[in-house]
Amino acid sequence: MTEVTDKSVLLIISGGIAAYKSLELIRLIKKGGGSVRCILTKGGEQFVTPLSVSALCEEQAYTDLWSLKDETEMGHIRLSREADVIIIAPASANLIAQMAQGRADDLASTALLASDKPALIAPAMNVRMWENPATKANIEKLKEYGHTIIGPTEGDMACGEYGMGRMLEPEEIFVAITGALEQPLPKKKLTGKTALVTSGPTYEAIDPVRFIGNRSSGKQGHAIATALQQAGADVTLVTGPVNIPDPAGVKTIHIQTAAEMLKACEDTLPADIAVCAAAVSDWAPKQHEQKIKKRGDSSAPNIELSENPDILKTISNHKNRPEIVIGFAAETENLEENGQAKLAKKGCDIILANLVAQDGAEVFGTDQNQVSCITASAVDNWAPMTKSAIAKKLTDTIINALNQTETLKSAAE
Ligand code: C5P
Secondary structure (H helix, E strand, O other), X not given: OOOOXXXXXXXXXXXXXXXXXXXXXXXXXXXXXXXXXXXXXXXXXXXXXXXXXXXXXXXXXXXXXXXXXXXXXXXXHHHHHOOOEEEXXXXXXHHHHHHHHOOOOOHHHHXXXXXXXOOEEXXXXXXXXXXXXXXXXXXXXXXXXXXXXXXXXXXXXXXXXXXXXXXXXXXXXXXXHHXXXXXXOOOOOOOOOEEEXXXXXXXXXXXXXXXXXXXXXXXXXHHHHHHHHHOOOEEEEEEOOOOOOOOOOOXXXXXXXXXXXXXXHHHHOOXXXXXXXXXXXXXXEOOOOOOOOOOOOOOOOOOOEEEOXXXXXXXXXOOOOOOXXXXXXXXXXXXXXXXHHHHHHHOOOEEEXXXXXXXXXXXXXXXXXXXXXXXXXXXXXXXXXXXXXXXXXXXXXXXXXXXXXXXXXXXXX
């Protein structure tokens, strides 16, 4: 018996001369009693053939995202989910960049995005590519996402240069695989949980060219979606119009109005966690089909408003209410009092309350925020920090709250 006996390894081979070493890696795993499924990227196929890979794996090599045969026999989701360990060797600069961006434009990147476990990544590339700040930033991101980077090492490169960028030897990668199998990589704390996050403003049309809406950049809500996703949750983000990108690895639904936001949220339930960070417009105008014309007599039209649905309140009182529901309160005065009142009125578990202007500085659109975390029993004034730090602290608060309810539940059983 070895550590790989009866274990299933998903090996992803991307483009690089080091790909030939991965054939030896397959042999080592098979010799140890493990099974290997292999995905070859287009680049990988330039260096080793699907035929040699499948001969060694004793299973077909997977190359195509759109092959119907593969999708019926072995979908990209099963490819990564059924593996005990995922190893990318060689990991090219391109595949690393795809992973860092959360892209899914070929079979390898799609299987990795659909994966529920971190991967071992063995980079191999030219020294300048490895030292490029873009690659460095991508590697940092992958570490943040929980992946383990093994290598590269220093040495002569196939291109004639010398430096960092050589892939580890197959024996070294094999040792890393056995280590990962011995000590399973830590399961993320929110793995298996689903989360719904709202973000951004809603735009309520007055006529085809005008709207009313609240000021909101979406930065805080998007940061929360990212933090929950990084903690392992399966996150759906429902966002109004914003000028920031969709968070990587998060299912993002774009809406315009509060009514559309409510529908998307209700369609997403049930969920374990809901965080309503959107700045939902409280009212919607009665919409005019044609652009309202100026009257020419300096009088302004009366805009008839009706109240919008309260999404946070609806989710808090829903038959599929998430285990934990969190809202925000943007206040201009009496932060704690108004926050407490909002908690009761909406029926949620936590309110993060902030003053919209702090020391004369606005928080809208900035990266900085200061909030008080209000529950029925306590008010915790968090120090000023970045919106992504608030998102991480909120995620920890959610993890603790869910653990407490689980402890209470098991004590009652
Ligand atoms: O009532 P107020 O707008 O101050 O409450 C703020 C909180 O309620 C935020 O979490 C916001 O996302 C949520 N909200 C909502 N639907 C509304 C209004 C606010 O979900 N129509």
